[in-house]
Amino acid sequence: MKKIVIAVMVCFAFLWNAPASTSASPLVYLTERISGQDRIETSISISQKGWTSAQTVILCEYADYPDSIAAAPFVSSLDAPILLTGGKTLDPRVISELQRLKPQKIILLGGTGCLTPSIEKEAERYTLSWERIGGSNRYETSVQLASKLTSDSLIIANGDNFPDALSAASYAGIQKIPMVLTSKTLPSSVAEYCKKTLPKHIIVIGGEQAVPTSSLSQLNLTIETRLGGQDRYETNAKVVSYMASSIEANDLFLASGLNFPDAIAGTVLAAKLKAPLLLTEKEDIPPAVYTKMREHMQVEPSAAIAKSGQGKITASGGLNLRDTPSASGKALLVIPQGTTVEITSQQGQWYQTTYQQKTGWISVNYVNITQTYKQGKVTAFGALNLRGNPSLTAEILTTIPQGAVIPITGEQNEWYKTIYQGTSGWVSKEFVSILSTDSTGTETIDLTPNGKVYVLGGSGVISENTQRIIEGKAVSKYQDNLRDFPSLPSSLDGPASTYDPAKEVLLDPFQGITANILKGKKILIDPGHGGPDSGAVGPSDTYEKNNNLAIALYLNDILTEAGAAVSMTRNTDISPAPAYSEAADLEARVTLANNTNPDLFISIHNNALSNSEVRGTATYYSDENPQVSNCAKLAEIMENTVVTTLNTDREGVKEADFYVLAATKMPSVLVEVGYISNPYEEARLQNPVFQKNAATAVFHGIIEYYGLAGK
Template sequence: MKKIALSIITSLVIILGMPLIAQASPLVFPAERLSGLDRVETALKISQKGWDSAQTVILCENSDYPDAIASTPFAVSLNAPILLSKGNSIDPRVVNELKRLKPQKIILLGGTACLQPSIEKELDNLALQWERIGGADRFETSILLAKHLSSDTLILANGDDFPDALSAATFAGIKQIPIVLTSTTLPKSVIQYYQATGPKHLIVIGGEVVIPSADLSKNNLTVETRLAGLDRYETNAKVTAYMKDAYESDDLFLASGITFPDAVAGTVLASKFKAPLLLTEKEDIPPSVYTLMREHMKIEPPPKSTNEGTTPQKGIVTASSGLNLRDTPSSTGIALVTIPKDTTIELNEQQGQWYKTTYQSKTGWISANYITKSTTKIIKEPEKGTITALGSLNLRETPSPTGNVLTAIPQGTMVELIQKQAQWYKTTYQSKTGWISADYVSPATTYNVNSTTSIDLSVNGTVYILGGTAIISSNSQNIIEGKTSSKYKDNLRTFPPLPSEIKKPDPPSNGNDVITPPADPTPVATTYDPSQEVLVNPFQGIPTNALSGKTILIDPGHGGPDSGAIGPNSTYEKNNSLAIALTLNDILTQAGAKTILTRDKDISPAVNYSETEDLQARVNIANQTKPDLFISIHNNASSSNLEAQGTETYYSEDNPKKLESVHLANSIQSAAIETLKTTNRGLKESRLYVLRNTTMPAILLEIAFISNSYEEARLQNPTFRKNVATAIFHGIYNYYKNPLPKD
């Protein structure tokens, strides 16, 4: 499935075959930077990361943060990326992106003071339909956006600045909760909206300074929860921790807490990933956010396998009157001897802002504030690094920006890093040896417990950094990747240790009479041969009218504005699930069953689409028609592992017919593996909305990974689709043929 809980899953089984790490506790995440030359291009990069196409696109003026941030839940409900542009004309790069996305509608966010009428004319010239959503001010615009959503919860955030609303945006997007903006004094429009809608739950983001309780009480707004910290970063961490159950991804998104534009478009992508968005400073990770990121990690990073020479690093004393060597790493330690200025010494160990060294046979500690370290490192075995500079990176004759350019190394090239001097690496490219700036090189980092055992740290998830190094510096990225240390003392403390490896537990026990098939390590296929698909006769060995008297509800996942997952060749999950559902409908009808479809065309069953309304509509159809079984059909997807493949079936512990649901899931999973010969990923328990809120036995089948090009091709094959429908039919038949024993 596409979902993994944010918090460390306590039921994971810890394998202690590798030692725990006793050193200080760094962050170690893979990091990917989504950035362009400016805020407009960064929004385009975010769009390209998350969308191959989009039926709707939201266009915002590139300096208008309130409208954009309040729009996140609305944008998520439409699966619409947010693009930025100047207010008087559409940036040509945005025009190209619109051509790539092929939207049916553009929503202009804000009034004509933000996006001028000239924008409308440009869209008309591009033959693009458009609609404008904009109020008299930011508060009214947020209310207009809120009216497009249906929720019994309301989030209230100050609209005079961006951080608080930004902290809540991804949660609001995932849960489809409107964000209404306010000020230190409640605007009349906000009071009227609250009175008209009467939300059951009111969540206030920010402290008394930004949204005073007295003003809320005076206007009869009842606050259920207030989330606030001492600063924007602590507020962000508290919001994320409070709302952690909404986040289902291993990944994290990181945005600047100082400037807003790069974060705006990222909130929708983070919501799409079901991942939290954290705020940071430019040069370092604030302690409250660092702590949350550390707690998000699942594996303790083992010590780095370093290729650097083992000779102790040297330093030069810079204190004008000499530097005291003390018996403890403290300014109150006893002075053992004074080391003269300009003396070169070995730095054997560091503890905080103190180095351990030996001078005149005395070993002690010296203040790091008066030491200049040697900056040249000889690398015994060359490391490798990837060029990240946009376009190319100059190879220079000397380690200096004024050095003669020998050649240019293209972006994405992997080179050997022979030596490091300050912020320069020595390397060889096309028989030319010279120096490249370390600011535009991403070293390949390997973490080992010992010389033979490598640890895969991808389980910690990827941190997507929104914006370039002028917004969130390379130093901050290095801290995230575990390549350097934070300067905050709180971040240098020792956190509770983590295991070196984890594995998921076996599927839950379903009783003596229900056996969950184990995961099958089938080799990953890469080349698809359609001729290998052999059509299976659904009624071979099955009597006529085998399901007579049964009513089966078929739920093709997604539909209408919700495309579901999109494959690498731009195929849509919604189309695959519908095609299989229609075939299954025909087979079940032939078998004598009565069938109900939540949709029989490319639409959402909800009258007014939002993700919440769509799911609720499916549940309503099921609970009102009271079928015997609920079968939901989906495709799986993985953004982090494009090789992932196989079939898995979900049930919910919260379904009132839990045992029957497990039995049904087991029957369909077994039939699918036998018929389709896919990798067996087993049964999974999940609190999926349509499974826990329906009153009959209910399962959700993830047939195959549309994100895997091989399985995407299978899903497009009509023979495979028919065989999927046959497998589901066989699973249903076996469910009734082999019922659970009666108590």
């Protein structure tokens, strides 16, 4: 077991500098950079990492990525390393590597334009036989490589740019699924290959722009799975999610999404180790990829959270001081922007503070920490006196119970200065033990279960800072990477909770609610997904689209009974788009909303993550919506009513520019009721009683939003 020591203070300092990030869970991995002076040496380093000898070695010209980009599945099937070399003569370093590997066969990848015939002569000196694979262009080469494998599946990626094919390379390599490259239109060599092989399962990498559906449907080829995101990193994340069941390693490979050569040779090593290959920017990890890395983690970094200190209120218009650490807590008063407050403790996303003699809780998101205090635990038997001055004869202001954790705001001789429940005073040092880890201590975290991140290439393609972000020593500049992730399970093999549907109690949506309370309100309900789009799929093969529709239909009944004018983007298992594509589906929902102009737009979804332990409710709104403040208000209320009514874990209110939230013109929210990927919540989401209660919770949220609660 390898242990490393992380100076908590270091994480600390960074976390405090990052706004609104106090409880972000940073990545924490060991890293190892595999690189060399240049890309040739990097390919040799990768070879040395993965192979002590090799039956076959692949040679590729170092600038000729188009020919090698689709090579991973075939090369993986041979368990061969890829070495890059100059095209006219073998690089001397490659020669030594060939002497080490002692291959029986060398495959020259690429035409004679890239690897000249003189290389063939040279190669003969280091092997018994050689073969050349190379078409007149990258598409033809990909077909030649694909033809060497037998499979009823086929991966199709755009070959005009490298990242999508790179994203798929590790998966294709592990599963030995041939991969062919295409362009806007299907090259004739690829079309012929498809006609000949008639693949049963077609997986397309990239969006509609990268590989248009029409280019395939012309040949009667049906796409079974499309893995495409907004950009190369989202696409990469989707591929990694899709391949989850193929991954056997704790380790990850990280390659540049902007600079390919270091990654090509690495794809084969990733496939050999059955590890995913992730893409990154040079200076930081894009959020989609960061999230994947976070999900892959199996140990939680120590919560580097200060529990006390001084902070400045940043909320314009001031910040509510609430009586409980919750958005639904009663607002006691408003603390003006710019005020410096003493933070005496923290619970989740809330700091405890005292202002104008009132002690309560403020949201961590609107406080800029300016100073942190060390903390002490009261060890006095029973209780400890808090005195007005640092003296045994001074007035006793109050007593602090044994075990209480107090901030140390100052010291004098044998006394610590502290604040307890809003009262400032002095306690004897003798009865306080300082909690070292919160200030200057170091802590050992066993990172073995997390595995290692192999960083492919030098700091010129993936910077030192990015490496430090992976190690949890630097903070990402992306706000999305700093959000409060659901915490990991405390035990890696904890008991799976079983769900008893009989214990779910049906609530009466109308209890205590006036008849026709929503008269005059126009509400559009949007059950997510539908038709060809199943949405997320649960571990027991249940479909998100069905849960969304069931909840939405119950909500429709309830709202109608409450006097509202209700419509739905779909009320059966269809996509609202006349011809389905993901974009057309979302567009149809938004168009309906903007044409009918309801008062509220409520989208119902289930959440999913590859970490099946994660559960809870999240509510989203978008900054892009013209009525953003109403959206935020509605989201806050909705999250509260759903969490409290259904007794789910609070994942919180989140801002995200989902199209249905950003492009609609009325207040809109998207409720992720629970995690279909969590077996317990999957079972709950299936239960009609739960579905109806979820509808009731949303109904109550709407009532509260309109200020009609209790009326």
